[in-house]
Amino acid sequence: MDAAFTAEQDEIRRTLRDLLAQHSGPGEVRAAVRTAEGHDPALWRRLAQELGLPGLALPEEYGGAGCTATELALACEETGRALLPSPLLATAVLAAPLIAALGTPAQRAELLPRIADGALTAALAVPGGSMAAALGLTADNRAVAWAGGGRSGGVQARLGDGRWRLYGEAGRVLDGHSAGLLLVAAHTGGYPRSRTLLFLVPAEAEGLTRTRLTSMDETRPLARVELRDTPAELLGPDEAANVCGALAATGRTAAAVLAAEAVGAAAGALARTVAYVKEREQFGRAIGSFQAVKHRLADLYVRVEAARSAAYHAAWDPAAGPLALAQALEAARTVAGEAVQLHGGIGFTWEHEAHLYVKRAAGDELLFGPVHRLRDHAAGQAGLFGDVTADGPVHGVAV
Numbered sequence: 001m002d003a004a005f006t007a008e009q010d011e012i013r014r015t016l017r018d019l020l021a022q023h024s025g026p027g028e029v030r031a032a033v034r035t036a037e038g039h040d041p042a043l044w045r046r047l048a049q050e051l052g053l054p055g056l057a058l059p060e061e062y063g064g065a066g067c068t069a070t071e072l073a074l075a076c077e078e079t080g081r082a083l084l085p086s087p088l089l090a091t092a093v094l095a096a097p098l099i100a101a102l103g104t105p106a107q108r109a110e111l112l113p114r115i116a117d118g119a120l121t122a123a124l125a126v127p128g129g130s131m132a133a134a135l136g137l138t139a140d141n142r143a144v145a146w147a148g149g150g151r152s153g154g155v156q157a158r159l160g161d162g163r164w165r166l167y168g169e170a171g172r173v174l175d176g177h178s179a180g181l182l183l184v185a186a187h188t189g190g191y192p193r194s195r196t197l198l199f200l201v202p203a204e205a206e207g208l209t210r211t212r213l214t215s216m217d218e219t220r221p222l223a224r225v226e227l228r229d230t231p232a233e234l235l236g237p238d239e240a241a242n243v244c245g246a247l248a249a250t251g252r253t254a255a256a257v258l259a260a261e262a263v264g265a266a267a268g269a270l271a272r273t274v275a276y277v278k279e280r281e282q283f284g285r286a287i288g289s290f291q292a293v294k295h296r297l298a299d300l301y302v303r304v305e306a307a308r309s310a311a312y313h314a315a316w317d318p319a320a321g322p323l324a325l326a327q328a329l330e331a332a333r334t335v336a337g338e339a340v341q342l343h344g345g346i347g348f349t350w351e352h353e354a355h356l357y358v359k360r361a362a363g364d365e366l367l368f369g370p371v372h373r374l375r376d377h378a379a380g381q382a383g384l385f386g387d388v389t390a391d392g393p394v395h396g397v398a399v
Contacts, residue, residue: 103235123173
């Protein structure tokens with residue numbers, strides 16, 4: 001395995017870092033999250049049209065760049081470093097792969113080129129706010145009722161007069177208030193044969209109400225989506241689609257990309273902290289020259305580099321995505337907390353950018369974790385807690 005990046009991959013990283021350094025500083029981030037969209041539309045258009053970020057991992061036949069998850073992860077590492085508020089994660093990492101995997105040829109031809117050029121944004125609406133379970137990151141999405149179930153709960157779909165209609169509610173939908181297209185997970189088939197399918201719901205659909213919620217991390221806008229007899233289009237040719245399998249496959253790749261993004265955020269917080277301790281003086285010396293501070297920063301550097309290695313490996317092998325995500329989220333949480341401490345009194349103020357990193361770390365763990373569940377599910381899938389031979393412990397009980 002050659003772990004070196006190609007010249008094209010290095011160019012993606014360099015170009016995006018330079019652009020975001022000019023247009024996505026702390027002031028620009030605060031201004032962007034207060035817009036109606038929750039991001040800067042002008043910057044998003046530039047990222048889409050000049051750099052092709054939404055279509056980076058889409059096939060060339062649909063207007064994409066035909067790259068892999070590695071290039072998308074490298075791009076998201078840079079957006080994470082800048083804490084960029086954008087629909088990139090919801091659109092390109094969660095929604096587009098599901099459309100590509102399950103959509104009919106007509107649906108792919110209609111939607112993916114518009115996603116690739118940035119004209120259309122999309123969001124995955126999962127009932128109950130259980131995104132991590134739906135993506136198979138913290139549980140087997142075939143075995144848990146993450147989308148509600150039975151005759152009530154979640155979102156229900158019924159077919160009548162040749163058209164599907166949806167009724168229900170989904171909370172904590174990432175970028176759900178501004179997305180031009182919603183992918184809604186809904187139950188159909190009644191209680192005995194209930195199954196979950198994905199449906200396409202345009203933003204202007206009748207009976208659709210979207211409410212932006214107050215979220216801990218303003219750079220991750222969340223919304224409540226309500227559907228009242230809303231017309232929808234089934235994603236795919238028929239009801240036989242393996243929705244849970246497609247969600248799990250998307251979840252593994254999304255975990256790798258999210259891990260890279262969390263590493264970028266951790267690296268950004270660490271870089272700002274290192275710059276600060278070189279300037280802040282006590283007793284006539286920069287506090288960065290004190291041995292205790294050097295040790296703390298060295299520990300943080302090791303955490304970030306270890307998480308980066310795990311994220312890069314997961315980008316090459318998405319099966320390692322959930323574990324890499326757990327390590328990256330833990331690193332981001334630790335680095336952000338230490339950044340506040342090492343900035344001293346100024347780090348606790350709302351005006352300082354240190355708290356933005358803390359909120360990003362905490363918010364991502366709430367959305368896609370928590371860390372211990374990511375690791376527990378990965379360990380269960382690896383069989384670490386399963387039955388062993390009769391001569392040894394049973395059900396993973398150590399002796």
